[in-house]
Amino acid sequence: MNWGNGILLLLLVFIGLMVTLVTICVKQDDIHLVTENYYAEEIKYQEHIDRVSNTNAMEGKVMQFDAASKTLQFKLPIGSKGELHLFRPSDARMDKKIQIEIKDSESNTMSLKGLEPGYWKMKMTWEADGVAFFEEKKIDI
Template sequence: MNWGTKIVIVFVLFAGLIVTLVTISMKQDVSLVAKDYYVQEIAYQDQIERIKNYKKLGAEQLRITYDDSRSVVVITAPGNHKREGEVHFFRPSDASLDSKYALKPNGDGHQYFDVKNFKKGLWKIKISWQENGREYYEEKTLVI
């Protein structure tokens, strides 16, 4: 085998490798974390203010707990139980699994979310609400 044949074989193998890599990369999901990611990024200073407002609450902060034995997420709102807002169960790896619920604690200040049907793995619980003319935001990472 002469050197010209070896060059052609190396070139064909290289071209095959490139075609394989392009095919694999075209099949990958390249969706953004959120559909309105850029709009959210522009308004992030407002989000920083919501987080600061939440930290100033002190003893009035929401508590988020996960009861593994019952597969239930419990949000406890001490003090004013009439907080209303939104609870967003966010799956970083797959936006199609995200779900949003209204934040409406019961008379005892608890709200229960059944997560038995949620896919196992990493979730972020994002809670935002407005109270007394101020906006608040809390986020907790949870592994189900």
């Protein structure tokens, strides 16, 4: 084999490799954004900063996860309303949003036994006495 054939073979292998990689990337369909409305969420970010500041002014954490019983406990006053976003970074199809309303002391507990094992982020937004709050907790089930 001479130099010309070697260079031609090397270029053909390189082009074949590039075509294969581009084909794999184009056929990949499980790419999920963190949120569908990314830009609208970014505009509301100052509200988020205010919620986090309000939460930091509180004493202690609001969400407590018990790994043994797979339950989540809320330390919220009665009358609090909000939303719990269970966020699975590896697969957006598993995300869940649950409305929370604390009517009595027994509604401060939630079972998470139905969730798939793995890494989860829990993002809780709630309002109590006209003040908005936000807390995030990372758990591994």
